[in-house]
Amino acid sequence: MKFRRHNPPPEDTGIDLAPMLDFVMNLLIFFIIAAAFVQESGIRVNKPSAKTATQEDKTSIFVAISAQNEIWINREHVDIRRLRTEIERMRRDKPKAVVVIQADQDARAGLMVEAMDQARLAGVPDVSIAATPR
Template identity: 75%
Template sequence: MKLRRRSETHEESAMDLAPMLDFVMNLLIFFIIAAAFVHESGIRVNRPAAKTAKPEDKGSIFVAVSANNEIWIDREHVDIRRLRGEIERMKRERPKAAVVVQADRDARAGVLVEVMDQARLAGVADVAIAATPQ
């Protein structure tokens, strides 16, 4: 009796990676676009509490003043002399944005007033101070 042999050609089984790559690319694009709309001040501050605090609805420009009176905008430490230009640049990107100053409760009031003044000089009419709701 003669045994039959299978042909010597072996097909390699492979998984098609195209759908998975499409999915990963879509995720990457989503996170890049989402990250472009998030502008944070760059540091965490210990905000004071207020009974009348309410969330800001509009897209805002966040400026933080730390406990040691450093000024941060868009995750970057800035000098008070550069602050007006930075706010003007961000205002061109988002013309209807308000400025929200996130000041630490231990920051000097004079620095807070200077930051608010620079925001108004940059053409922003709506300047608010962030507080934690009680």
């Protein structure tokens, strides 16, 4: 006499979400780390607006000039006499970087011109002034 075992059909348990959750967590970690490498000047500047303002796509070195005529680069207060050296140091890390000057609309125009001059003396051919689009 033969005994037959009755094996019930396997239950459909659905889609395993663990690999998808691993992927999403990896993406989240990637974007958090990538956001840490975005370097801004470190202070909030009330930029003037311009109709011709465009988004800069290249890697940039941000130099901020506050309304109190203080110069900031990489969240560090920098004297105008040290600005050229700082830009040269940063250009060694990013040789194709352009300099973007984020001057507050109440900052002294002469200081902005001096900062542009120091950037050009540091060997940066492209110096831009940040503005908000109208």
